[in-house]
Structure formats: C-alpha cells, structure tokens
Amino acid sequence: xxxxxxxxxxxxxxxxxxxxxxxxxxxxxxxxxxxxxxxxxxxxxxxxxxxxxxxxxxxxxxxxxxxxxxxxxxxxxxxxxxxxxxxxxxxxxxxxxxxxxxxxxxxxxxxxxxxxxxxxxxxxxxxxxxxxxxxxxxxxxxxxxxxxxxxxxxxxxxxxxxxxxxxxxxxxxxxxxxxxxxxxxxxxxxxxxxxxxxxxxxxxxxxxxxxxxxxxxxxxxxxxxxxxxxxxxxxxxxxxxxxxxxxxxxxxxxxxxxxxxxxxxxxxxxxxxxxxxxxxxxxxxxxxxxxxxxxxxxxxxxxxxxxxxxxxxxxxxxxxxxxxxxxxxxxxxxxxxxxxxxxxxxxxxxxxxxxxxxxxxxxxxxxxxxxxxxxxxxxxxxxxxxxxxxxxxxxxxxxxxxxxxxxxxxxxxxxxxxxxxxxxxxxxxxxxxxxxxxxxxxxxxxxxxxxxxxxxxxxxxxxxx
Amino acid sequence: xxxxxxxxxxxxxxxxxxxxxxxxxxxxxxxxxxxxxxxxxxxxxxxxxxxxxxxxxxxxxxxxxxxxxxxxxxxxxxxxxxxxxxxxxxxxxxxxxxxxxxxxxxxxxxxxxxxxxxxxxxxxxxxxxxxxxxxxxxxxxxxxxxxxxxxxxxxxxxxxxxxxxxxxxxxxxxxxxxxxxxxxxxxxxxxxxxxxxxxxxxxxxxxxxxxxxxxxxxxxxxxxxxxxxxxxxxxxxxxxxxxxxxxxxxxxxxxxxxxxxxxxxxxxxxxxxxxxxxxxxxxxxxxxxxxxxxxxxxxxxxxxxxxxxxxxxxxxxxxxxxxxxxxxxxxxxxxxxxxxxxxxxxxxxxxxxxxxxxxxxxxxxxxxxxxxxxxxxxxxxxxxxxxxxxxxxxxxxxxxxxxxxxxxxxxxxxxxxxxxxxxxxxxxxxxxxxxxxxxxxxxxxxxxxxxxxxxxxxxxxxxxx
Numbered sequence: 001x002x003x004x005x006x007x008x009x010x011x012x013x014x015x016x017x018x019x020x021x022x023x024x025x026x027x028x029x030x031x032x033x034x035x036x037x038x039x040x041x042x043x044x045x046x047x048x049x050x051x052x053x054x055x056x057x058x059x060x061x062x063x064x065x066x067x068x069x070x071x072x073x074x075x076x077x078x079x080x081x082x083x084x085x086x087x088x089x090x091x092x093x094x095x096x097x098x099x100x101x102x103x104x105x106x107x108x109x110x111x112x113x114x115x116x117x118x119x120x121x122x123x124x125x126x127x128x129x130x131x132x133x134x135x136x137x138x139x140x141x142x143x144x145x146x147x148x149x150x151x152x153x154x155x156x157x158x159x160x161x162x163x164x165x166x167x168x169x170x171x172x173x174x175x176x177x178x179x180x181x182x183x184x185x186x187x188x189x190x191x192x193x194x195x196x197x198x199x200x201x202x203x204x205x206x207x208x209x210x211x212x213x214x215x216x217x218x219x220x221x222x223x224x225x226x227x228x229x230x231x232x233x234x235x236x237x238x239x240x241x242x243x244x245x246x247x248x249x250x251x252x253x254x255x256x257x258x259x260x261x262x263x264x265x266x267x268x269x270x271x272x273x274x275x276x277x278x279x280x281x282x283x284x285x286x287x288x289x290x291x292x293x294x295x296x297x298x299x300x301x302x303x304x305x306x307x308x309x310x311x312x313x314x315x316x317x318x319x320x321x322x323x324x325x326x327x328x329x330x331x332x333x334x335x336x337x338x339x340x341x342x343x344x345x346x347x348x349x350x351x352x353x354x355x356x357x358x359x360x361x362x363x364x365x366x367x368x369x370x371x372x373x374x375x376x377x378x379x380x381x382x383x384x385x386x387x388x389x390x391x392x393x394x395x396x397x398x399x400x401x402x403x404x405x406x407x408x409x410x411x412x413x414x415x416x417x418x419x420x421x422x423x424x425x426x427x428x429x430x431x432x433x434x435x436x437x438x439x440x441x442x443x444x445x446x447x448x449x450x451x452x453x454x455x456x457x458x459x460x461x462x463x464x465x
Numbered sequence: 466x467x468x469x470x471x472x473x474x475x476x477x478x479x480x481x482x483x484x485x486x487x488x489x490x491x492x493x494x495x496x497x498x499x500x501x502x503x504x505x506x507x508x509x510x511x512x513x514x515x516x517x518x519x520x521x522x523x524x525x526x527x528x529x530x531x532x533x534x535x536x537x538x539x540x541x542x543x544x545x546x547x548x549x550x551x552x553x554x555x556x557x558x559x560x561x562x563x564x565x566x567x568x569x570x571x572x573x574x575x576x577x578x579x580x581x582x583x584x585x586x587x588x589x590x591x592x593x594x595x596x597x598x599x600x601x602x603x604x605x606x607x608x609x610x611x612x613x614x615x616x617x618x619x620x621x622x623x624x625x626x627x628x629x630x631x632x633x634x635x636x637x638x639x640x641x642x643x644x645x646x647x648x649x650x651x652x653x654x655x656x657x658x659x660x661x662x663x664x665x666x667x668x669x670x671x672x673x674x675x676x677x678x679x680x681x682x683x684x685x686x687x688x689x690x691x692x693x694x695x696x697x698x699x700x701x702x703x704x705x706x707x708x709x710x711x712x713x714x715x716x717x718x719x720x721x722x723x724x725x726x727x728x729x730x731x732x733x734x735x736x737x738x739x740x741x742x743x744x745x746x747x748x749x750x751x752x753x754x755x756x757x758x759x760x761x762x763x764x765x766x767x768x769x770x771x772x773x774x775x776x777x778x779x780x781x782x783x784x785x786x787x788x789x790x791x792x793x794x795x796x797x798x799x800x801x802x803x804x805x806x807x808x809x810x811x812x813x814x815x816x817x818x819x820x821x822x823x824x825x826x827x828x829x830x831x832x833x834x835x836x837x838x839x840x841x842x843x844x845x846x847x848x849x850x851x852x853x854x855x856x857x858x859x860x861x862x863x864x865x866x867x868x869x870x871x872x873x874x875x876x877x878x879x880x881x882x883x884x885x886x887x888x889x890x891x892x893x894x895x896x897x898x899x900x901x902x903x904x905x906x907x908x909x910x911x912x913x914x915x916x917x918x919x920x921x922x923x924x925x926x927x928x929x930x
Contacts (some may be wrong), residue, residue, distance in 0.1 A: 024581055025574075026532055027565065032578055035523035035593075042524070058500035059507070063615050064529075064567075064598065065551075067491055083557040086530075088567070090552040091602035100492065102529075102553070109490075113497055116489055128500070133529065137556035150528050 001409050004214045008143075011265060015144040018273055018335045020264070029142035029149030036335065037260070039281035041152060044259055045131050047183050047278065048154050051176045057127040057156055062109045064132070065100040071108045073233040080200020081105070084136040102135035105254065107201065110157055111234035118248060120239045121161055125169065129156035129253075145261030146218065146465060152257040154221075159236060159248040166225055166249040170206070173223045173253045174439070177208060185276040185383060186210055186262055187391035188220065189398075189411065191436035191460050194423050199252075203227035206439055208255075209464075210262045211394045215409025216463040217435060220262050221255035266390050267359075272334030274358050276386050277379045282317040284309055284375065285332045287325050289344030298345055305343065305353070305371075312372055314379075333358060338382045339375065359385050398460075404429045404449055407461065411435070415446030416459040422450035426461060435460040466874050469679045473608075476730060480609040483738055483800045485729070494607035494614030501800065502725070504746035506617060509724055510596050512648050512743070513619050516641045522592040522621055527574045529597070530565040536573045538698040545665020546570070549601045567600035570719065572666070575622055576699035583713060585704050586626055590634065594621035594718075610726030611683065611930060617722040619686075624701060624713040631690060631714040635671070638688045638718045639904070642673060650741040650848060651675055651727055652856035653685065654863075654876065656901035656925050659888050664717075668692040671904055673720075674929075675727045676859045680874025681928040682900060685727050686720035731855050732824075737799030739823050741851050742844045747782045749774055749840065750797045752790050754809030763810055770808065770818070770836075777837055779844075798823060803847045804840065824850050863925075869894045869914055872926065876900070880911030881924045887915035891926060900925040 020037030081104045088100040134153040160166040198205040202224040209217040228247040237245040267274040288302045306318045342354040356363045366374040397410030407430045485502030551567040599618040625631040663670040667689040674682040693712040702710040732739040753767045771783040807819040821828045831839040862875030872895045
C-alpha cells in the first residue's frame with residue numbers, strides 16, 4: 001500500500017513527465033490532452049467502440065447544449081446534477097431567452113429525441129452510444145483523468161419494451177466490461193450501489209470499481225437500470241400489439257477517461273508507468289546502440305526492423321536522437337513502452353537483437369529468424385502478466401470482517417441488513433463508503449455487522465476516490 | 466443549374482430522409498448526428514487523420530472553454546469572432562469571476578500553451594491538429610452541415626522558425642487537400658482571399674471552395690498564414706543560435722462538416738444521394754430476391770456472400786427486411802449506397818449475381834468466380850466517375866468575362882487592379898463575392914474590369930453560401 005499523499009504526488013507528477021496531459025491550461029480542472037495521452041485514450045475509445053458496434057449499438061452524436069426546460073423534466077436528475085452544471089446565458093451581445101447548459105451527461109439531450117424515434121415495438125430495442133466530452137463543475141480537488149471539470153466520456157443509452165429486456169441489456173453490458181477489462185488489463189469489482197448512492201434518476205446502479213495502490217477504490221464506470229423513470233417525463237412510448245401506448249424501459253452504461261487514470265495508477269513501478277500493449281501509443285521502441293563500428297549500417301538495420309515490425313501491425317518508434325542509449329532507456333521506461341529492442345554492431349554480426357520487457361525488466365536475445373514470433377509471445381506475456389498481477393493484488397485486498405473496528409485498506413466485506421440506517425452507521429464508524437452489494441456473489445447467511453439481525457446480504461465497504 | 470430555392474428544399478429534405486441528421490433537436494442550428502450520418506463523418510475524419518498523422522502532425526485535444534482574458538489578446542480576432550461567441554457566465558449557483566466562452570476556433574485556447582511548449586528551435590516545427598466541435602452563434606439561416614451553430618471541425622495548427630518554413634507548410638497543406646479531394650470525390654478551387662475577407666488575425670487566407678449545383682460556391686475549408694500576428698500577443702518565441710528570442714510564424718488549416726454537406730449537394734440525382742465508396746457507411750447492400758423456390762437457400766447464400774465481402778474489407782449490409790425488393794432498392798438508392806447486389810434462386814442455379822451501380826444505374830451480371838474482382842473494379846469506377854463528373858462540371862462553370870454585366874452562375878474570372886475600391890465595386894455591381902486570386906494560376910497581362918488599368922492579377926467572383 002502507498003500513502004495517499006505520496007501516491008498523489010507521484011501521480012500528479014508522472015502524468016506530465018510521461019507526456020499524457022498538460023495541466024497548465026488556465027482553467028482549473030481542464031487539461032490539455034497532449035499527443036501521447038490522447039493517442040492512448042483514442043486506443044481505449046476504439047476498443048469501446050468495437051465492443052458496442054459488435055453488439056448492435058449505433059454510434060450517434062447529440063448536441064453539447066441542453067435547454068434549461070428539457071433538463072428540468074426529471075426531478076431527481078436535476079437534484080443530482082443541478083449544482084454541477086455550467087450555464088450558457090449569452091450569445092454574442094444577446095441574453096438568451098432560455099439558458100442553455102453544457103451536458104453533464106446526455107439523458108436530457110437524448111430523451112426528447114428518443115420520444116420521436118420510438119414509435120412501435122419494431123423500433124425496439126433502440127441501442128445507441130456516443131463518445132463526447134461532458135462538463136461538471138467539480139468542487140473537490142481536481143486530478144488529471146480522475147476528477148476533471150471537462151471529462152472525456154463514453155455513454156450508451158438503450159430503450160426496451162419492458163424491464164426484463166432492459167435487464168438482458170445489463171447482462172450484455174457486464175459481458176462487454178469483462179472483455180474490455182482483459183484488453184485494458186484492468187480487474188474490477190461490480191457492486192449494486194446502495195439507494196442513497198445511485199445515479200440521479202436511476203432505479204438501480206451498478207458501480208464498476210478498480211482498486212488503487214492506496215487501498216482506495218475508483219469508480220471507472222457505471223451501468224444503470226432506469227426502468228421507466230425517464231421515459232415517463234420524456235414521454236418515450238411505443239404502441240404494443242393491442243394498440244396501447246407503453247413507456248419504454250431504459251438503461252445506460254457510462255465510462256470515462258478514469259479508465260486511463262486507473263491504468264496509470266495500477267501499472268507502474270519506480271521507473272515510471274507501464275502501459276498494456278493494447279493501450280500503448282508506442283508498443284515497441286527501437287534503440288540503436290551505436291559505436292565506431294559501422295554506425296550507419298546499424299541505423300539502417302534498425303530502420304529496416306522498424307518497417308518490418310510496423311508491417312506486422314505494431315506501433316513502433318525508432319529513437320534516433322543524439323543521446324546515450326541509457327538516457328533513451330530512461331525516457332521510454334518512464335513513459336511505459338512495453339517492449340524495447342536494442343541493436344548494436346556486434347548483435348548484427350551475431351544475427352540477434354536484444355528484447356527488453358518493461359513489466360519485468362527481463363532482457364532476452366532473439367535470433368533474427370525468431371524475432372516476429374518472439375515479439376508476439378513477449379507482447380502477449382506482458383499483457384497477461386499485467387492483468388494477472390493487478391487481479392491478484394485486487395483479490396488479496398478483499399477482506400471479510402466481523403467487526404467494524406477491523407476495517408483495513410482495500411475492500412471490506414461484511415453482512416448488512418439492508419437498511420439505510422445501518423448503512424450510514426457503517427459509513428460513519430469506518431469513515432469509508434458502502435460500495436454496495438457485490439454483483440453475482442454467492443449468497444450465504446450472515447449477520448448485519450451493525451444491528452446483528454440475520455441477513456443474506458453482503459456488502460463491500462472501502463475508501464473511495 | 467438548379468434554382469437556389471428548389472435545391473434548398475431538396476437538400477433540407479434529403480438530409481433527414483437519408484438518415485444523415487435529425488433536425489428536431491430543440492435548439493436552432495444544433496442537429497443530432499444519427500448513426501448513418503455520423504459514420505460517414507467519422508470516415509471523413511479518419512482520412513483527414515491519416516493525412517495529418519502521415520505528415521508528422523500530432524493529434525491533441527484542447528479544452529472547449531476559453532477564458533475571456535485569453536480570448537481578447539489578439540485585436541482582429543476578437544473583432545472577427547466577438548459577436549459569434551457563446552458565453553458561460555455561471556456554474557452551479559455561482560457567477561464565474563472570469564466569463565468563459567465556447568471555442569469558435571482554438572487559436573486562443575492553444576497559443577498560451579504553445580508559448581510553453583516552444584522553447585528552442587529544436588521544438589520547431591510544432592505540428593498539431595485536433596478534431597472537435599466548435600460553436601458559433603450564427604445569425605443567418607442555418608442549414609444541416611453547411612451553416613450550423615455547433616460545428617464538427619478539423620483544425621491543424623503549426624509553429625515555424627520563420628515565414629519561409631510556414632510557407633512550406635502551406636504547400637504541404639495544399640498537397641494534403643489534393644489527396645483528400647480525390648478520396649472524397651470533391652473537386653475544388655483555391656483562392657487567396659482579398660484582404661477584406663481574410664480570417665480574423667491572418668496575414669493571408671487561402672479559401673478552399675467547391676461549386677454547388679446552384680452555381681454558388683461553398684467554402685469547405687481554409688488555410689491561413691498568420692506570420693507572427695498571433696505569436697506576438699501570445700508570446701510564442703524560441704531561442705535562436707545567437708540566444709535571441711524570436712517570434713514563431715504560424716499557420717492553420719481548418720475544415721468542417723461542410724465537406725459532408727458538399728458531398729451530398731454535388732453527388733445526387735432524382736433518386737437520392739450518391740456516396741463515394743470511401744465515405745459510404747454501407748458500400749454494398751445485398752438484396753435477396755426471394756420466391757417460392759428455396760428461399761432459405763437464397764438467404765443462406767446471401768449471408769455467405771456478405772461474410773466473404775466483409776472479409777475482403779467492404780462495409781456490407783444484408784437487407785433481410787420483410788419488404789419487396791423494389792422498396793429496398795428505393796431505400797438504398799435514396800441513401801446513396803454505391804453498389805447493390807441482387808441474388809435470387811435462378812441466379813444461384815446459374816452461378817451468377819447481379820451487381821447494380823448507384824452512380825450510373827448500370828446492372829451487370831457477374832459469375833461467382835469473378836465477383837471479388839468485379840466488385841473491386843466497379844467500386845473503383847464509381848469513385849473515379851464521381852470525381853471526374855464533378856470536376857468537369859466545376860471546370861465548365863469557370864467563365865472568363867470582360868464586362869461586369871456578363872457575370873454568370875458559377876465562377877467568373879476577370880482582371881483586377883488589386884485595390885479594395887475596385888473589389889467592392891465588383892461585389893456591388895455583380896451582387897457576388899470576390900473569392901480572391903486563384904492559387905497557382907498562370908499570370909498574363911489583363912485590365913482591371915473596373916478601372917481599366919493594366920494588371921497581372923486575376924480574380925474569381927461568384928455567389929457564395
């Protein structure tokens with residue numbers, strides 16, 4: 001475990017050193033995505049896109065601005081987001097008749113239009129998603145990728161004939177998350193949030209939490225069952241077989257740039273960050289080891305190697321800067337490039353290259369003829385190893401406890417009667433948050449850790465970001 | 466030529482009928498990108514991305530909001546955009562100390578940060594771009610893709626050691642435009658805009674104009690030489706070899722969703738729009754011709770065909786709706802799918818499929834074994850034919866004239882002494898706009914069409930959107 005202060009300092013520092021974001025933009029909580037960070041984010045976007053395209057979701061793009069009157073239709077939603085919205089009140093010299101707000105999330109932009117798109121059961125399910133930036137006037141301390149006022153955001157919105165079909169969508173969402181987590185090397189826990197912590201307007205919320213090295217959890221995303229809570233005020237109905245107008249049931253699935261924040265926080269060492277190969281803007285860096293012996297030939301061979309690897313589909317960078325190899329190693333290790341190739345004159349003569357793995361620091365020599373297979377195997381090993389290591393660290397941090405005084409950093413598991421009163425007692429006594437009931441956990445009889453009555457409910461409790 | 470009114474009605478209608486955008490969003494000038502339109506736009510984005518990645522530009526993403534004080538640093542820029550910006554004045558319950566504006570373009574967001582990024586000549590050239598939405602409070606009548614208040618926007622921003630290096634960048638930009646235009650089947654003319662119509666803050670502006678079927682031109686993009694007009698107020702300097710601090714020279718290259726608007730306007734017929742293969746979300750639609758003879762086998766063969774074509778890299782849709790083939794033909798012709806495949810039981814027996822081209826309406830029968838080659842050849846033909854047709858229509862619409870009373874729809878070419886006075890006389894008498902001096906035109910001696918003095922300058926004059 002790392003102390004929150006030490007970790008926070010390290011994190012704030014590495015984000016800039018690794019070239020992921022520039023925090024000097026003159027508005028608090030709004031950073032500049034630099035080339036390297038934006039490329040990593042776009043790779044993550046594309047995996048999300050692939051998953052949602054392959055499950056029959058249509059990518060759409062709704063306007064950023066929402067008229068005040070549309071925003072105010074669902075009462076709980078306003079209560080939840082009202083204090084966080086940015087208001088556009090003027091355009092040019094004119095005061096606007098109806099103030100517009102910057103979307104904090106897109107329910108109230110989309111649902112007036114969904115009410116036009118859905119007519120009959122043949123239009124259902126309606127499955128859409130968009131990847132856009134959202135805006136929340138965050139009052140807590142901001143932190144790159146983790147707590148921002150402009151947030152790179154992913155949101156899927158679906159409409160269904162009934163509650164059961166919406167539930168089936170949520171099961172599909174969970175499968176999608178499971179596949180994404182493997183690619184991103186991001187193990188997580190799923191909890192059904194307690195009622196007092198669900199999304200503003202939701203019937204229930206499933207939180208997707210990762211565990212940070214400080215023992216605190218970070219919500220990377222969430223899946224919401226809305227039932228017909230939004231379709232009633234927004235009048236999203238379809239005509240059923242009998243000609244009756246029925247309100248649709250809706251779900252949403254949201255994730256954000258926090259995925260990148262979690263990746264950096266979880267995969268790192270004293271040298272810097274370690275990017276999973278699927279997310280790395282540069283997967284292989286080639287460092288020529290130049291001496292007086294035929295340096296031009298070595299450079300030429302490195303260029304050839306770079307082309308070969310690019311043709312095999314890797315993202316490759318050949319570092320030709322006029323620096324010592326050691327300095328180059330330092331830079332690329334800091335920035336998390338998963339595989340480094342070193343090549344000097346002697347290696348050329350011997351028909352080999354040296355391959356170094358960022359995750360383990362291991363260096364192996366590969367014969368030229370084995371290079372492509374070797375790189376492919378090493379890349380897969382890095383990917384598998386990063387996931388396995390993070391996952392065992394997560395599993396080791398889940399502690400069943402019997403007494404509230406025994407809570408530890410990480411995730412504490414305990415019995416709970418299900419009442420809000422006992423929930424709040426848990427939160428007050430532990431100074432932690434109730435993440436909720438773990439989804440898919442096996443049920444067994446326990447006692448509520450507060451009131452002692454028998455219960456089948458188990459909850460996860462942790463400090464959170 | 467089509468009358469502006471008739472064309473405008475057709476355009477407004479086809480945008481929705483073809484499923485490219487939904488105009489019912491409750492804010493004027495802000496539409497919803499529906500699945501089909503957004504996919505086409507994203508394909509265009511990706512070509513632009515490829516071109517800029519391949520020429521050493523870094524994709525970045527700057528915040529949407531700009532503080533008022535940063536925006537006000539370059540005087541001409543404020544004058545140009547001041548009346549068009551949306552102002553965020555409140556967040557939650559609070560009035561903001563410094564009002565924030567939604568970017569109308571990103572110079573004033575980027576340049577304070579560029580002044581931190583550029584230190585020495587080793588940091589130059591700095592080549593960046595971003596693909597984001599920008600906001601302009603447009604007072605003229607809005608029109609999907611062509612005149613919007615939220616605009617899907619592409620902007621490249623570069624910094625250079627001197628004017629000459631910035632000029633070289635502009636030559637590279639023109640090469641990029643030439644390659645893009647071929648892919649998008651969008652011929653264009655390049656004009657150096659007259660001083661009174663250059664971009665707010667620019668030293669000079671090159672407009673990229675396409676010709677619409679009404680004889681009016683549409684500016685699809687523009688390239689700007691800023692010289693050091695922005696680097697002075699934003700203090701973007703580098704240290705040269707002698708230790709002196711020198712202002713960089715800058716360029717920008719902007720394009721927008723108008724590209725899609727131009728595509729639709731130029732490529733269409735009485736059946737609907739015609740999408741160039743590279744931009745079409747669906748490149749091939751397969752329509753099964755079902756009869757009583759083994760319909761299951763026909764459907765199965767269509768599915769197999771769909772998979773084969775997808776594996777070859779095409780975007781394919783198999784239309785299995787319970788509709789007559791004729792209705793399906795109608796739908797997909799309207800929406801511009803470049804190639805249609807029809808397959809019935811008799812075709813299966815004969816080992817053939819029927820392939821219909823959207824651009825010419827031509828239908829040919831291909832043997833199964835020739836299918837992939839045939840599709841590939843037809844697709845290339847559609848692409849080539851669309852460009853050639855639009856290009857000859859553009860070239861035929863460029864008219865040299867000697868008298869202002871002789872202007873015609875399309876582009877009028879005439880001598881001009883270069884003074885603003887004569888320029889304004891031309892605009893008043895013709896009720897057209899001076900597009901500017903054609904870039905790369907051969908010089909020959911002419912007379913100014915207004916004052917009659919000898920001149921080497923030629924200008925293009927047209928009605929514009």
